[in-house]
Amino acid sequence: TLRFHRPVCICPFTMCLQCLPILSAVYNTYLKYHFVSAFWKEVADDFFWKKPATGPMLQYNFDVTIGNIYVKCMEGAKTNMCYNVLDRLVRERNLGEKVAYYWEGNSPDHHMAITYSQLLSQVCRCANVLKKMDRVSIYLPMIPELVYTMLACARIGAVHSIVVIHTVFIIYGVYRGEKLINLKQIADEALEKCREIASSSVTKCLIVKHHALRTKSGAACNKLQTPWDSECDVWWEEVMRDSPEECEPEWLDAEDPLFILYTSGSTGKPKGVLHTVAGYLLYTSLTFKYVFDHHHDDVYWCTADIGWITGHSYITYGPLANGATSVLFEGIPVHPHVGRFWEIIEKYKVTKFYTAPTAIRLLMKYGREPLQKYDLSSLRILGTVGEPINPEAWQWYHEAVGKGRCPVVDTFWQTETVKHSYLTLNPHLIFQTFPFFGVEPTILNEHGEELEGEAEGYLVFRRPWPGIMRTVYRNHERFENSYFKKFPGFYVTGDGCRRDKDGYYWITGRTDDMLNVSGHLMSTAEVEAALTEHPAVAEAAVVSRPHKVKGECLYCFVSLKDSREFTHTLVEELKRLVREKIGPIATPDFIQNAPALPKTRSGKIMRRILRQIARNEKDLGDLSTLADPKVVEELFSQRCEAA
Numbered sequence: 240t241l242r243f244h245r246p247v248c249i250c251p252f253t254m255c256l257q258c259l260p261i262l263s264a265v266y267n268t269y270l271k272y273h274f275v276s277a278f279w280k281e282v283a284d285d286f287f288w289k290k291p292a293t294g295p296m297l298q299y300n301f302d303v304t305i306g307n308i309y310v311k312c313m314e315g316a317k318t319n320m321c322y323n324v325l326d327r328l329v330r331e332r333n334l335g336e337k338v339a340y341y342w343e344g345n346s347p348d349h350h351m352a353i354t355y356s357q358l359l360s361q362v363c364r365c366a367n368v369l370k371k372m373d374r375v376s377i378y379l380p381m382i383p384e385l386v387y388t389m390l391a392c393a394r395i396g397a398v399h400s401i402v403v404i405h406t407v408f409i410i411y412g413v414y415r416g417e418k419l420i421n422l423k424q425i426a427d428e429a430l431e432k433c434r435e436i437a438s439s440s441v442t443k444c445l446i447v448k449h450h451a452l453r454t455k456s457g458a459a460c461n462k463l464q465t466p467w468d469s470e471c472d473v474w475w476e477e478v479m480r481d482s483p484e485e486c487e488p489e490w491l492d493a494e495d496p497l498f499i500l501y502t503s504g505s506t507g508k509p510k511g512v513l514h515t516v517a518g519y520l521l522y523t524s525l526t527f528k529y530v531f532d533h534h535h536d537d538v539y540w541c542t543a544d545i546g547w548i549t550g551h552s553y554i555t556y557g558p559l560a561n562g563a564t565s566v567l568f569e570g571i572p573v574h575p576h577v578g579r580f581w582e583i584i585e586k587y588k589v590t591k592f593y594t595a596p597t598a599i600r601l602l603m604k605y606g607r608e609p610l611q612k613y614d615l616s617s618l619r620i621l622g623t624v625g626e627p628i629n630p631e632a633w634q635w636y637h638e639a640v641g642k643g644r645c646p647v648v649d650t651f652w653q654t655e656t657v658k659h660s661y662l663t664l665n666p667h668l669i670f671q672t673f674p675f676f677g678v679e680p681t682i683l684n685e686h687g688e689e690l691e692g693e694a695e696g697y698l699v700f701r702r703p704w705p706g707i708m709r710t711v712y713r714n715h716e717r718f719e720n721s722y723f724k725k726f727p728g729f730y731v732t733g734d735g736c737r738r739d740k741d742g743y744y745w746i747t748g749r750t751d752d753m754l755n756v757s758g759h760l761m762s763t764a765e766v767e768a769a770l771t772e773h774p775a776v777a778e779a780a781v782v783s784r785p786h787k788v789k790g791e792c793l794y795c796f797v798s799l800k801d802s803r804e805f806t807h808t809l810v811e812e813l814k815r816l817v818r819e820k821i822g823p824i825a826t827p828d829f830i831q832n833a834p835a836l837p838k839t840r841s842g843k844i845m846r847r848i849l850r851q852i853a854r855n856e857k858d859l860g861d862l863s864t865l866a867d868p869k870v871v872e873e874l875f876s877q878r879c880e881a882a
């Protein structure tokens with residue numbers, strides 16, 4: 240029997256994923272169809288092109304042995320991202336009055352709704368301000384002004400987020416939970432460094448006064464007492480007030496850069512990933528539409544930070560391109576109480592909810608009680624992104640949050656790939672299933688040989704799709720070396736992957752993080768999943784440490800749930816659990832209590848640092864993407880010397 244997990248399923252793609260064995264004919268057609276240009280042409284027809292493409296939908300070379308790596312989409316076409324995500328909807332689709340964002344501040348007292356036409360006029364004003372400036376960098380929290388400035392850049396053809404800056408948008412001060420953070424001061428210090436290092440300097444700082452500081456109670460917070468440079472610093476409100484509401488978009492080439500974003504860098508020095516206009520537009524809009532099965536009356540909420548690719552693609556561009564209504568949340572999941580997420584879902588009747596395993600694990604620590612106070616019946620689809628989700632977290636997400644009714648879409652992708660490469664829509668198993676339109680994955684062994692059937696190895700892609708990155712900013716060689724050199728002819732994701740007997744793909748973690756014990760290769764994901772099955776464990780991270788006999792042994796860091804104690808008995812139980820689940824070879828030699836784990840700002844565990852802690856290596860290298868450096872000191876002080 241066919242079993243659909245939603246009462247109405249009008250998206251054929253979702254249906255065929257869930258019913259693949261039966262709908263394999265449909266699936267085969269889909270497989271063939273989504274590689275042909277006609278498919279992309281149809282997708283492109285939804286958008287506005289000032290000039291049509293002269294070249295094919297996609298041209299590329301993926302083989303370093305033939306020549307330089309390149310990808311081009313719709314060469315010759317002219318368009319504008321901002322026009323497509325705002326003007327097109329307001330003018331052609333009459334969506335001016337529709338809410339684009341429900342902004343919910345750090346404090347529940349601060350919130351506002353922004354319609355598509357309000358958004359358009361703010362963006363135009365901002366774009367007019369920007370036209371007078373040179374290069375732009377943005378340092379803003381999750382407030383509407385962040386979206387205005389990004390789209391204003393896209394409107395005038397300024398690439399957002401670059402290193403050498405002349406104009407910077409910053410916020411005066413901001414609350415993060417209970418803490419008031421003086422961002423202006425942090426930015427001033429950074430700018431001072433820029434001035435020292437680079438000959439070019441920042442000539443203008445546009446400073447936004449946060450909502451919380453504009454109110455009466457906020458007046459007390461003007462204690463920030465930040466120095467004011469009258470030559471450089473300008474209040475955003477003042478320049479915006481005098482700026483006109485009309486601004487003609489700049490018509491850009493399809494392959495002009497849209498933005499640069501530095502990768503999370505969980506394994507090394509961050510790279511400036513560059514994305515271009517047309518391909519990014521087509522891909523973020525299409526993935527958003529199908530992965531979240533978007534409908535006009537949906538209220539969608541992605542909890543990511545916009546500073547992460549997830550926010551760029553699935554808070555700003557993807558949802559807007561579809562005329563969606565999104566929640567834009569500035570706060571943190573546990574302020575002012577641990578039910579904040581659930582409160583917001585109830586308040587806005589959120590239908591599609593997209594978050595990361597790290598947030599799920601954090602909230603699991605507080606049990607199911609905080610959820611019970613809120614009505615979550617509006618939810619229809621749950622999404623996850625950022626790391627392999629462990630079974631415990633998946634189960635909790637599916638049952639406690641989704642009440643067993645909502646499919647969990649596990650979206651595997653990268654800053655580089657810009658969109659969902661894989662997704663899962665099966666509520667009973669945890670796996671990344673099949674590739675999204677245009678993506679052709681395969682699994683290679685160490686020698687670059689393709690593996691058929693059930694297999695585990697390197698996850699690579701055979702051909703590009705419109706939204707793949709084009710280069711590493713100012714370093715094309717690093718781009719080729721990082722992604723194409725190891726296996727000529729393929730884009731190498733850097734992730735490990737397993738294909739099971741049914742043909743489903745499971746991501747097993749970064750290949751740099753693989754564990755090798757007595758010659759047996761193991762993925763971090765499988766050992767961590769076993770550890771988190773223990774009821775006391777909230778989160779786990781596993782790394783290797785040299786071992787005289789085995790070559791390498793396992794060193795595990797575990798964060799416990801609230802009120803659980805780290806005892807000798809617990810350590811023994813955990814060792815037994817891993818042995819039972821995976822086998823004696825995987826029995827951990829070391830288990831360390833980790834009140835917190837080192838993470839990137841997007842919530843990814845930085846195993847590279849943990850490996851160095853396990854090995855007692857003090858020189859930690861580039862820590863620029865580490866969210867909280869204090870965590871590292873604490874872990875060093877508690878490291879296990881002997882097993």
Ligand code: 6R9
Nearest residue numbers: 503624625626627649650651652653654746
């Ligand atoms: C979107 C994003 C990319 C790396 C990627 C992989 C890991 C992301 C995942 C996942 C397993 C998922 N990753 N989503 N692993 N399942 N659903 O996270 O981009 O910050 O560039 O990180 O994150 O290791 O290679 P980015």
